[in-house]
Amino acid sequence: MQQRRTIDQIHTNRVLLNGQLDTPKWWAPTVITLGIIVAIGFFMIGIMVNKGLGVTGLSRPVYWGLFITTFVFWVGISHAGIMISAILRLSQAEWRRPVTRAAELLTVFSLLTALLFPLMHAGRPWRIVYYILPYDFARGIMPNIRSPLIWDPVAISTYLTGSTLFLYIALLPDLGNLRDRTQGWQKALYTVLALGWRGNPRQWKLQTVGGILLSALMLPIFVSVHSIVSWDFAVTPAVEGWHSTIFAPYFVIGAVHSGVSAVVTMMALMRWLWKWEDFIRPEHFDALARLLIVVATGWLAFTFLELIFAVYGLDAPELELRDLQIFQWPWNILFVTFVFTGYIIPVGMWLQKSVRNNIALMFWSSIFVNIGMWLERFLIIVPGLARKTPFVYTWEAYRPSGLEWFILFWSLAWVTFLMLLFSRFFPLVPLFEQKESQTFGDSIKIGRVRVPAIVREAD
Amino acid sequence: MSKSVLGLYDDPNQAADAMDALKEAGFAQGTFDVLTGTPYPEGAFGEHVPQHRLFRYPAFGAIIGFTLALFLTTATSIAYPLVTGGKPILSVFAMLVILYEMSMLSAVISTVVGIVIESRLPNVNPGVYDARITEGMIGVVITTEDDQADSAIAALNGAGAMEIKQA
Numbered sequence: 001m002q003q004r005r006t007i008d009q010i011h012t013n014r015v016l017l018n019g020q021l022d023t024p025k026w027w028a029p030t031v032i033t034l035g036i037i038v039a040i041g042f043f044m045i046g047i048m049v050n051k052g053l054g055v056t057g058l059s060r061p062v063y064w065g066l067f068i069t070t071f072v073f074w075v076g077i078s079h080a081g082i083m084i085s086a087i088l089r090l091s092q093a094e095w096r097r098p099v100t101r102a103a104e105l106l107t108v109f110s111l112l113t114a115l116l117f118p119l120m121h122a123g124r125p126w127r128i129v130y131y132i133l134p135y136d137f138a139r140g141i142m143p144n145i146r147s148p149l150i151w152d153p154v155a156i157s158t159y160l161t162g163s164t165l166f167l168y169i170a171l172l173p174d175l176g177n178l179r180d181r182t183q184g185w186q187k188a189l190y191t192v193l194a195l196g197w198r199g200n201p202r203q204w205k206l207q208t209v210g211g212i213l214l215s216a217l218m219l220p221i222f223v224s225v226h227s228i229v230s231w232d233f234a235v236t237p238a239v240e241g242w243h244s245t246i247f248a249p250y251f252v253i254g255a256v257h258s259g260v261s262a263v264v265t266m267m268a269l270m271r272w273l274w275k276w277e278d279f280i281r282p283e284h285f286d287a288l289a290r291l292l293i294v295v296a297t298g299w300l301a302f303t304f305l306e307l308i309f310a311v312y313g314l315d316a317p318e319l320e321l322r323d324l325q326i327f328q329w330p331w332n333i334l335f336v337t338f339v340f341t342g343y344i345i346p347v348g349m350w351l352q353k354s355v356r357n358n359i360a361l362m363f364w365s366s367i368f369v370n371i372g373m374w375l376e377r378f379l380i381i382v383p384g385l386a387r388k389t390p391f392v393y394t395w396e397a398y399r400p401s402g403l404e405w406f407i408l409f410w411s412l413a414w415v416t417f418l419m420l421l422f423s424r425f426f427p428l429v430p431l432f433e434q435k436e437s438q439t440f441g442d443s444i445k446i447g448r449v450r451v452p453a454i455v456r457e458a459d
Numbered sequence: 460m461s462k463s464v465l466g467l468y469d470d471p472n473q474a475a476d477a478m479d480a481l482k483e484a485g486f487a488q489g490t491f492d493v494l495t496g497t498p499y500p501e502g503a504f505g506e507h508v509p510q511h512r513l514f515r516y517p518a519f520g521a522i523i524g525f526t527l528a529l530f531l532t533t534a535t536s537i538a539y540p541l542v543t544g545g546k547p548i549l550s551v552f553a554m555l556v557i558l559y560e561m562s563m564l565s566a567v568i569s570t571v572v573g574i575v576i577e578s579r580l581p582n583v584n585p586g587v588y589d590a591r592i593t594e595g596m597i598g599v600v601i602t603t604e605d606d607q608a609d610s611a612i613a614a615l616n617g618a619g620a621m622e623i624k625q626a
Contacts, residue, residue: 009594145531145532145535146536146550146553154556154557157564162564166571169571172580177496196585202509202511202578203579210574213570214570214571217563217567218567221563435595439498
């Protein structure tokens with residue numbers, strides 16, 4: 001904690017509530033621009049629903065393409081929230097404090113976005129209702145609850161509901177703070193949302209114990225969600241490259257890799273845009289980079305294991321698929337890009353202390369990771385379907401249409417748009433956590449040096 | 460007629476002294492409380508350490524969720540007995556995911572309900588309060604009968620209150 005300096009609570013309020021009390025000048029033009037992109041995106045989705053999936057590049061045998069890849073990508077990003085918030089909260093890691101809210105928020109908005117993609121992919125999204133309600137009561141036809149396509153929405157809905165409630169509970173003290181700093185309709189809004197929060201010892205105790213309990217409950221959900229998403233593929237024996245027993249842990253660790261990297265991206269943007277240099281410091285990026293080196297290396301091990309398991313059996317279709325995935329044009333260039341951007345470039349950067357403490361380089365390394373991780377999902381999903389097989393009369397490579405590419409970029413704009421809207425009404429950094437850090441902060445003299453320290457209760 | 464009195468302090472030691480002074484003046488535990496903008500270590504102000512039953516909520520929620528999920532998976536499978544790959548109609552492995560997720564969902568929801576209830580929220584009549592508490596001031600608040608208000612104010616002032624508010 002060498003970079004921490006003493007900041008009083010009034011200053012903390014003024015700086016960290018600047019998004020709500022004194023909206024920055026860049027906010028409105030940015031939100032309007034993103035809003036236009038979002039509106040165009042919804043219009044494009046409307047066109048697709050009206051015209052049908054023929055406007056995409058999807059065709060037999062590649063029936064899962066960019067939309068499902070992007071769905072898996074956003075579910076992966078959503079794992080940032082619980083990874084950071086729950087694990088660091090449970091382990092009482094001091095550097096979690098400025099990170100948790102943004103990470104939880106990223107979980108909620110990326111899951112909301114992920115849920116949209118299967119709806120779009122369905123072509124006629126209103127028919128999704130038959131997955132939830134009986135198809136036809138008169139004939140007693142019920143949704144097949146045993147189908148993996150039911151597991152997925154159940155798991156994601158559980159994760160989304162849990163994450164949203166987790167976010168709200170952790171917001172209560174800051175809502176009380178906003179109620180105390182605002183007037184008029186804003187005060188009325190925050191008064192209702194704060195539920196009468198006063199900050200007595202009982203409320204603080206429940207906030208602490210409840211946060212730990214919710215973290216402990218959310219962790220198994222977080223592991224289950226991407227495991228279940230992986231089973232969308234792994235329980236399909238007919239497609240080589242999908243039917244793998246290690247997909248569940250492989251997907252989970254990949255999700256943590258991409259999610260924590262997305263938190264790095266977001267923290268860099270928060271530090272630059274809101275000028276929170278006192279709160280989001282190089283030491284936080286350093287800690288995240290160290291964590292990411294471990295996660296990325298674990299993920300790389302799973303990537304190789306997945307390949308080794310596939311080729312060890314010398315099964316001809318599996319070998320043909322790996323040949324296509326790694327050596328044939330255009331998959332080979334995507335594969336090389338994936339390996340370099342997903343691991344070699346970022347981890348090579350993070351091994352340098354100068355990079356870990358350089359916000360701009362950390363930002364770009366995290367962008368690299370997510371380019372790589374999106375490609376990883378694309379390379380898992382599409383080549384297995386695109387490969388020439390005996391009973392398929394067509395095997396042309398899948399070329400995503402312009403509309404699909406636009407909707408992919410639309411999803412990035414959509415998540416950013418939601419984040420910025422949230423930032424207008426709610427703080428992105430938990431104020432009470434920062435203040436607690438100041439309350440418990442001190443310095444101790446060891447020999448001839450005075451070292452900043454954090455005091456913590458024993459239990 | 461009861462009255463709420465709040466003393467504001469900028470030093471935690473003074474707030475702790477105010478809590479002691481109220482105890483010495485004969486006010487019962489539970490009638491006075493300390494309000495802060497950030498969590499302090501338990502017992503920092505000599506306050507009564509709050510007890511709670513939060514740990515019961517997730518267990519109760521998980522049981523409810525599991526029961527509902529068991530009913531849903533069993534009833535829908537029996538209502539439309541579709542044989543898949545020669546497997547039994549009530550195939551436990553296929554039902555496990557739904558059982559697990561619904562149990563966890565219900566546990567999380569009941570925990571959140573528990574946090575709200577055990578925190579005594581929503582509090583529609585929060586009483587006397589000062590916005591400076593979320594700026595670092597510490598409030599010691601007491602709810603007492605009108606005729607004892609002066610005694611409470613004296614105790615709060617005696618500990619060095621910067622300001623006294625009443626409602």
